[in-house]
Amino acid sequence: MKKIIALGGSNSKKSINKTLAVHAAKQITNSEIVIVDLNDFNLPLYGIDTETENGIPEAATKLNDLINTADGLVVSLAEHNGSYSAAFKNTFDWLSRIDQKVWKNKPMLLMATSPGGRGGATVLETAKTSFPHLGGNIVADFSLPAFHDNFSEEGLINPELNTTLKEKIEALQKAI
Numbered sequence: 001m002k003k004i005i006a007l008g009g010s011n012s013k014k015s016i017n018k019t020l021a022v023h024a025a026k027q028i029t030n031s032e033i034v035i036v037d038l039n040d041f042n043l044p045l046y047g048i049d050t051e052t053e054n055g056i057p058e059a060a061t062k063l064n065d066l067i068n069t070a071d072g073l074v075v076s077l078a079e080h081n082g083s084y085s086a087a088f089k090n091t092f093d094w095l096s097r098i099d100q101k102v103w104k105n106k107p108m109l110l111m112a113t114s115p116g117g118r119g120g121a122t123v124l125e126t127a128k129t130s131f132p133h134l135g136g137n138i139v140a141d142f143s144l145p146a147f148h149d150n151f152s153e154e155g156l157i158n159p160e161l162n163t164t165l166k167e168k169i170e171a172l173q174k175a176i
């Protein structure tokens with residue numbers, strides 16, 4: 001049994017990225033899914049003074065330990081003004097203070113989605129450039145445009161997108 005972490009890069013309770021990450025992770029066979037909701041890792045705003053005065057928050061250590069136990073990662077990033085959501089970036093910054101290899105070379109399916117036509121393509125490109133320097137082992141990436149028009153639990157409504165996503169999931173399956 002493989003352990004897959006599904007993480008939405010958002011603190012929205014109704015995060016479409018968390019929904020997409022869980023949807024993809026569920027299709028990995030012989031696996032258990034651990035859903036990471038950033039709201040469950042309550043972290044103060046990162047600042048060097050806060051770190052110096054109070055050290056690393058326990059929630060950050062917990063998440064770091066959890067990533068260590070995973071066989072594979074499904075991460076879907078929310079895009080805020082062309083970049084990471086503040087909640088994700090803050091979590092990421094804390095994690096990088098524990099271990100610069102945040103993603104620990106675990107095979108990752110990296111995705112982004114948004115209600116708009118670009119599907120978070122900008123944040124996805126940023127992460128594709130940055131994550132490999134931070135222990136990211138991106139085996140496949142996928143952007144889902146117009147989430148509300150294209151997403152269905154039974155499979156993406158657009159057949160081409162559905163086939164593409166399945167191929168990306170297969171790439172992760174092979175890598176774990």
Ligand SMILES: Cc1cc2nc3c(=O)[nH]c(=O)nc-3n(C[C@H](O)[C@H](O)[C@H](O)COP(=O)(O)O)c2cc1C
Binds near residue numbers: 017080
């Ligand atoms: C502050 C803010 C900035 C946003 N900027 C973008 C953007 O640059 N590109 C985009 O496609 N969507 C943008 N959106 C819309 C988000 O894609 C949308 O809120 C989406 O639901 C976020 O993903 P989540 O549901 O996983 O949090 C923005 C939303 C907010 C609140």
